[in-house]
Amino acid sequence: MSKKTILALIALILVVGVMAAVFVLTRPDTQKGAKEIVVVVNHADGSSVPFVYHTDEEYLGALLLSEKLIEGYEGQFGFVIEKVDGEAATWDNGVWWAFYLNEVKPENLAVVAVSEQVIKDGDLFIFNYEKF
Amino acid sequence: MKNSKVGITVREIALFGVLGALTFAAKLVMGWLPNIEPASLMVMLFAVTFGKKCIYPIAVYIAMEFLVYGFGIWNVYYLYVWAILALASYLLRQQRSPLSWALLSGGFGLMFGALCAIADVFIGGVGYAASKWVTGIPFDLLHCGGNFVIALLLFKPLRELMEKLYQRI
Numbered sequence: 001m002s003k004k005t006i007l008a009l010i011a012l013i014l015v016v017g018v019m020a021a022v023f024v025l026t027r028p029d030t031q032k033g034a035k036e037i038v039v040v041v042n043h044a045d046g047s048s049v050p051f052v053y054h055t056d057e058e059y060l061g062a063l064l065l066s067e068k069l070i071e072g073y074e075g076q077f078g079f080v081i082e083k084v085d086g087e088a089a090t091w092d093n094g095v096w097w098a099f100y101l102n103e104v105k106p107e108n109l110a111v112v113a114v115s116e117q118v119i120k121d122g123d124l125f126i127f128n129y130e131k132f
Numbered sequence: 133m134k135n136s137k138v139g140i141t142v143r144e145i146a147l148f149g150v151l152g153a154l155t156f157a158a159k160l161v162m163g164w165l166p167n168i169e170p171a172s173l174m175v176m177l178f179a180v181t182f183g184k185k186c187i188y189p190i191a192v193y194i195a196m197e198f199l200v201y202g203f204g205i206w207n208v209y210y211l212y213v214w215a216i217l218a219l220a221s222y223l224l225r226q227q228r229s230p231l232s233w234a235l236l237s238g239g240f241g242l243m244f245g246a247l248c249a250i251a252d253v254f255i256g257g258v259g260y261a262a263s264k265w266v267t268g269i270p271f272d273l274l275h276c277g278g279n280f281v282i283a284l285l286l287f288k289p290l291r292e293l294m295e296k297l298y299q300r301i
Binding site: 001002005008009010012015016020022023026047076077091092096098106107108111112132 | 231
């Protein structure tokens with residue numbers, strides 16, 4: 001085993017450690033207890049329907065599934081949404097349900113699946129029917 | 133007789149088509165394992181065996197992914213991440229140690245999220261790209277581990293096999 005290979009192995013292990021630490025330290029804490037959140041669904045016909053929930057759930061996916069607002073399946077990276085408020089949008093017909101935090105802007109696209117999205121009191125989530 | 137550096141023979145067309153399709157099929161079979169895939173191994177093998185002609189089987193693999201899974205943001209990532217791995221593999225092609233290749237493959241898996249974040253910067257800005265990368269770290273760690281083990285075990289025997297086979301066509 002050459003010296004360069006050993007150094008590369010050490011570097012890989014260090015980077016793994018740093019990345020794991022970054023993930024653990026930046027994870028948002030979950031919040032238990034009664035929380036009020038708003039979920040807005042922007043349908044294909046332009047209508048906008050708000051849903052207000054009072055919940056103790058820690059993750060949005062669990063809440064919306066129990067409220068039957070969303071339907072879909074468990075994918076490799078979390079829950080994949082196929083229907084919101086009864087309206088279907090699957091990737092294979094050129095449309096999808098984009099999931100935003102607070103406002104419909106590209107930089108506000110959620111970075112986790114709905115099943116991994118932490119809920120905090122006062123949060124606003126938006127499902128926007130979009131073409132791509 | 134092989135043509136110039138990027139022109140290809142009929143036999144190579146067939147070979148690259150089959151290899152690209154095999155890569156896709158192998159990934160499909162392993163699809164139930166989160167972020168554990170054989171594509172990284174195959175891309176590295178293509179680069180060290182075929183040199184610049186590795187773009188052909190890689191392009192076949194990417195095309196099959198696009199055709200089967202449709203279009204989305206991830207298409208943009210695929211347009212450059214595999215090219216980066218292929219280039220790195222080509223530059224290191226003189227390496228023979230299985231551990232070296234396992235380190236390259238593992239490192240690529242670890243950095244996959246960061247590489248995708250490059251495109252995310254243009255999609256949603258730096259904050260969006262950084263958040264998405266950080267939340268995807270567990271998947272990158274799995275990707276690193278899976279790639280490392282697969283390359284450590286399979287790169288050397290598959291490289292020898294592919295080089296022998298390629299010399300015969």
